Amino acid sequence: MKDTPMRDGYGKALLELSRLHEDVMVLDADVAKSTRSEWVKQENPSYFLDCGISEQDMVGTAAGMALAGLTPFVSTYGVFLAGRAWDQIRNTVCYNHLNVKLAGAHGGISVGPDGATHQALEDVALMRTLPGMTVVVPCDAIETRKATLALYDHPGPCFIRFGREAVPVITDEDTPFVLGKNRLVCDGSDMVFLANGYLVHQAMRAAEQLSAEGISARVVNVHTVKPLDREDVIRHASETGAVVTCEEHQVIGGLGSAVCETLSESVCVPVERIGVQDSFGESGTPEELIDKYGLGVDSLCAAARRAVQRKTSR
């Protein structure tokens, strides 16, 4: 299957949901073409509402819709959804525990040429701290579709985050997706990559490369950052004794933080965190940026070696 943007999976799921459920309402803030919510507008316009360039108002409107029984899917760029409308999400959506689904598009540095203002690198951290919020970061277009469908069946506030670029499709229709449950991608015994989003694919490539060096790397897809599948994270950390977290996000506050929080309360193992190191991004091709900001396969392999080294030198 050719490389596909994850947002295509989101659009596909919205189409299916709007065909099946009268309570579904898809909202966007003037980026419907980008988020693929436009697909619903084209096929089923009464289920679509463009709120204009008004993210805070859009979230509040969605909250009102949820209060009156609809299930709104709110789509826009993750930077502006999680960032600009954070207070609305906190004090209205989460405090009322409303059934609002938030979709943050253009997550991560691979957004590329648009530059730093449009590359969501803090969205997972912002959403993860909110009481009652579910946070999902799928790895490809197929998983994004499944995750979006799963969120419809999961009452309460949810945030799903996906990227802009066409990326490899590494799951298929039969690959299981269970909200809140990690998925073992490939087994290994020396260390484990706990990854989500596009970085699952990077971790798979790194595992192959490490295998040639004699390091047996395990890859686990931690698509649900909140609630974190704690027991599974602890099990992989215990069994392999060395952890590398991988995400297209700041190392502060996202998956790496969630894993460290969990492990610091349970098992003592070395953890290396792959992610953006407390900086803004910039313009460039996705490949250039992935490389420069330490999200490339070489960086993952180096982190794995460090983690294994720290384990054996203790």
Next chain:
Amino acid sequence: MFQEQKIKEIARQIRRDIVTMIHAAGSGHPGGSLSAADLLATLYFTDQFRCDPSSPNWAERDRFILSKGHTAPVIYSVLARRGFFPPEELLTLRRFGSRLQGHPKKDATPGLDCSSGSLGQGLSIANGIAFALQRRGSDARVYCLMGDGELQEGQAWEAAMFAPQHGLDNICALVDYNNVQLDGRVDEIKEVQPLREKWEAFRWNVIETDGHDVSAIYSAYQAARACKGRPTVILAQCVKGKGVSYMENSAKWHGTAPNDEEYAQAMAELEVEA
């Protein structure tokens, strides 16, 4: 049905409740609560607002969103006097374990339609409810009470663009225009006037009224209901702290509780026939 004398008496009772519960709590926001007492008494205690205290979540009820959430005491008093919960509970305002949180919490208090407290958000929420009600063909109406200082929030105007865009005529915004906010006079801090021209420019049906003349307020609600195809905003000229002489038009009483002596004076004033 509208009985002027009855509404005036209820409004005075609401004012006594407001002062009493804030005095008991030792903190809270009397000024804006007193300001809105007549608007809410005229809404909840006439035929203008459809609700059922025995079934607070009835799907076909009218909705009320208190966008200026710090004036929680006024809606708490209204809901208690309307029968949603016992008035004795008003004395638990702001206390640990109380159903009456410092700012409205939907799940805590029967009859509340939404939590609030972060200013500028209520109209968006009201719009979303109104949109959903219209979509399913319900004739229920949505009311949203905003402060004038609150109109300094940008989101209020984002929301103001939404309702006319979608022809929502089941929504009625109320602006409690008392020209006082926490730090001082609205016109000296960041002027929100001209309000009629602003709302008209945003394509709303605008009704101006004296916010303490219950007869005029009732007529405004009727006129809002009669307006079809676009939303209505009622600009209510109010006095912050209305009914307690030393609180009137004073920013000091935006968020201060009266001491025992002040409380006694306020209650004496509120016993007098309006």
